[in-house]
Amino acid sequence: MVTNEGATAGMGRLDEVVVDCADPVRLARFWAALVGGCPVDRESDWSYVDPPDGQPRLAFQLVPEGKQGRKNRLHLDIDVADIAQARAALVQLGAVAVGEVQQDDQGAFQVMLDPEGNEFCLVR
CATH class of the missing domain: 3.30.720.120 (Signal recognition particle alu RNA binding heterodimer, srp9/1)
Incomplete structure (x- = not known):
């Protein structure tokens, strides 16, 4: 805790x-x-x-x-109710999904790139 x-x-x-x-x-x-x-x-x-x-x-x-390179030194984690639904909607707005949804003991996340390639994560 x-x-x-x-x-x-x-x-x-x-x-x-x-x-x-x-x-x-x-x-x-x-x-x-x-x-x-x-x-x-x-x-x-x-x-x-x-x-x-x-x-x-x-x-x-x-x-x-x-932007130089793909990897950001800082990224934002955005908590969403449904990662798959948010991913699909954001791709329609110009985002790119990087890989698949990842699962761990803390929950799930999806690495995304905004329309200019800035990395962020959808988290649940």
Whole structure:
């Protein structure tokens, strides 16, 4: 059993997760379809979505360079009610499934790539 016993207050709080990308408008719409919320295009090079339920903002920032390699150093785990159903819907929106659903003692997960190749997992 994991507890927060002994946890201390940090210097700050997680405000948003920013993704460098080639098409902020497209990614904001993709991620809004996945996590909820309305996509907002603040500027031509900056879009974001505020998911419901107090989840951190996801922001998408235009950068000139392309993504290097497939593996992210950081990825998001998205809890879904049905991995197979979410996988099928996301593929229709431009995502790519990587391999098959994996099962372990903690549950199941499916590695996915968003339309620009950023890795994330559907978890249950």
